[in-house]
Amino acid sequence: MNKLALLFAFSLNVICFSQKIIINVDEIQSFYGDTSQNMNEIFNNVSYTTQPESKNCKYVINTSDYTVDFYRDNVLYTTEPIEIEFVNNHMIVRILEYGFNLGLIINFNVESVAYYDIRPSYVEYIKFTKFEIVKSD
Numbered sequence: 001m002n003k004l005a006l007l008f009a010f011s012l013n014v015i016c017f018s019q020k021i022i023i024n025v026d027e028i029q030s031f032y033g034d035t036s037q038n039m040n041e042i043f044n045n046v047s048y049t050t051q052p053e054s055k056n057c058k059y060v061i062n063t064s065d066y067t068v069d070f071y072r073d074n075v076l077y078t079t080e081p082i083e084i085e086f087v088n089n090h091m092i093v094r095i096l097e098y099g100f101n102l103g104l105i106i107n108f109n110v111e112s113v114a115y116y117d118i119r120p121s122y123v124e125y126i127k128f129t130k131f132e133i134v135k136s137d
Helices: 004-018 039-044
Strands: 018-033 054-064 066-074 075-087 092-096 102-105 113-117 125-137
Touching: 018 102, 018 113, 039 102, 039 113, 039 125
Parallel strands: none
Antiparallel strands: 018 054, 018 125, 054 066, 066 075, 075 092, 092 102, 102 113, 113 125
């Protein structure tokens, strides 16, 4: 009976947490900073250095096989492996592209998303200003 209960719990866990998170991006705005900035500063920074820019991009985060598909103009551009971490109500999606330190920061509570690209002397943050988050099974 214990084995059956354990199997049921494991199956329920996979069903509940196996999903795709789709982020459709229509507009972005970027700024340059450093790794000392906290989540509040990243999402609410008033020093964004560029004007909002229109985009037609999509990120499909697969939490089952730990990959992210990136589409540009409805064409699959790349598929990369990822690591997922949860920090203070934020989902950090680290894109494991060799030689790069980049990823997505997602706050589901207030629906905000930012992309980060850490370089040796600075970090480029790109806040998604017009976007939609869709969760699918």
